[in-house]
Amino acid sequence: MAAEGVLFQYTILFSLATFCSLANEPIREHDEMIRHIVLEPSHVVKRRSIDQPLRISLDFLDINKLENPTIVKDILREAQEYFRKTLKVRKTTSKILLQRSCSNKSFFTRSADGKRPGNVRFCHEACNSSRTLCGPIDIPEHDLDQCRICDQNGQNCQNDTRPGFTAGEGHNDTDFILYVTAVADSNCNSITTLAYGSACQQESALDRPVVGFINICPGKVTADELRTSYSEVLATIKHEIFHALGFAPSLYAFYRNQNGDPLTPRSSNGLPTTDERVLKHYKWSKEVIHHACL
Secondary structure, X not given: OHHHHHHHHHHOOOXXXXXXXXXXXXXXXXXXXXXXXXXXXXXXXXXXXXXXXXXXXXXXXXXXXXXXXXHHHHHHHHHHHHHHHHOEEEOOOOOEOEOOOEOOOEEEEEOOOOOOOOOEEEEEOOEOOOOOEEOOEEOOHHHEOOOEEEOOOOOOOEEOOOOOOOOOOOEOOOOEXXXXXXXXXXXXXXXXXXXXXXXXXXXOOOOOEEEEEEEEOOOOOOHHHHHHOHHHHHXXXXXXXXXXXXXXXXXXXXXXXXXXXXXXXXXXXXXXOEOOOOOOOEOOOHHHHHHHOO
């Protein structure tokens, strides 16, 4: 348990450098992760001690297909308490509003008013009119931030104030949002898969994941399974939540040391280089392995 806590301290310290020029070329990410969720300035967050027990906000979006959703909720709350006691983070003091996906998967980074360099995400021409996914279903509209757009040249940046593109209420008093679903999708076809999870979006100051999901396969986590293998189901749920919190190869390239410095060099756009051998992965340095083994 202590080792998990130490490793997570490294996980929460990875960050994206601010893209500090008003370049006309948009940034294009090479995976499905949405980054640049602005919570607080980097220098403010870095001064904060790692002493906040991790607060996970559970959001049960669609678990109606489970045979016994009440017991599953109890398992999730038990896991929630486990992570609160095990992991510490730099406290999140502002509300979490999630970013909308961009229609062409590219964006610019600007100040909040769109006129200066900054780390606020502005979509290249348009936000997606369809909802933004986190796992197998849509992020609720009340959790999404304002849609911000720039023209094709990265100029005339502004808020899209049309209905359906304005900011929702967001989440207060939490460090991480976990969406819980029970959808029988293709990922549940494997005989051994009881559940799966992943991170969805990362904040801009230290690039810590602030939202993720866990999808529980309703055909596998049956009432009989819960009755005879409760501890095994709980262990699986914990394992998948670890993935959602950032313990995954797709995020290794964003790990940072205790001072908040990147362990993997960044390109001019603030992102690591892509790994051509692994589709949709960023390439991490040997320093990541070195620090993880300390």
